[in-house]
Amino acid sequence: MVKPNRNSTLAFALLGLIWQEPRSGYDLRKFFSSTPMISFSDSPGAIYPALHRLEQRGLVRGHVEERPGLRRRRIFQLTARGRAEFRRWQKQQVVRHDVIRNLDMLMLRFAFMDQFAEKGAALRFLKSLHNELAAYIPSLRKYLKSNREYMPQSGRLALESGIQSYEAQLRWTKAAIASYEQTKGER
Amino acid sequence: MVKPNRNSTLAFALLGLIWQEPRSGYDLRKFFSSTPMISFSDSPGAIYPALHRLEQRGLVRGHVEERPGLRRRRIFQLTARGRAEFRRWQKQQVVRHDVIRNLDMLMLRFAFMDQFAEKGAALRFLKSLHNELAAYIPSLRKYLKSNREYMPQSGRLALESGIQSYEAQLRWTKAAIASYEQTKGER
DNA sequence: TAGTCCATGTAAGATGTTACATGATTCA
């Protein structure tokens, strides 16, 4: 049995965007296809069923907007439950598993922090992301060191790519922490 | 209808590892859980069904190994079709869509290049990856430039993280090209 | 004797993919 009510990355992306402002399925598809959120699928077969699921779960509510000369559209808004669920998600601890398998989802969480999480959440998030990255990277380095002689050139390079990618993420995290600590006093 | 025979990233990871040396499902699970390939799931509910699908498609063949005092295990080997399918996959063009949505899969492809693709494949792969990255990054920069004033701090930082991550990948790609061009004459 | 490792599996369910379908309006 699957744990009930575990929303997907796409589901949270939809919730965040709808929270920013009420949107239709079409609006969301266009947003995905025309911004850096292109990493999400803009296909109707992904978006519309996902919105219906969110509605069934009571996280969004849609109302039909009739406009003369245009096809009717359904505009979705977050419900109180939807906002609570989104905040619950944003408050979750940063765990190793997410760093390794769901870094995209972590960055999506962070992207909406300023808008929907309490003050201080962003900095807490960044610090725990920093800790997880700083703990994980050495284990990759260690593996590389012990195995580099037995690995083909492309295999070794691929591993180095992964390590460098985590290192870039760690540098970004440090810079982001500095950026938040600087603005802290100002607000 | 879904296009038939499109194997998943996991399926190709299994094929590559089995091609390196015949392995059982348990071997594969242990490999995933104890190396940087931990980014793949090591759960039996993922691995065993995937192996059975590969066998049904004629890409691997398993034979039972009986050992006194231990539970029997099934060791899988690649078939001729499996090798052909793997090579077909490795030869595919690097397209924008994969850079954005399947960078993991691209790096997996690269990881096995030296072992199973023809000479020159790695360099061709790297050059076309380089071109796609170099073409994509400016569009992200442009979006950031036009929208940074309207974005919350965390949203802007999240986008910068994505850009820096692609830039790190691009730097790696350049270094990898240099590395291949250097060793080219030597082999 | 309790826990850990070896080893393989299935069941239920959610999500995502590609492809097909419909229909109005605007614009060249």
Added chain:
DNA sequence: TGAATCATGTAACATCTTACATGGACTA
């Protein structure tokens, strides 16, 4: 009149996740 855009949907299918299940061997 044909193409593009607005707009929402379904059908078939594959894959993955979590959880449950089984059972032998070794070891503290």
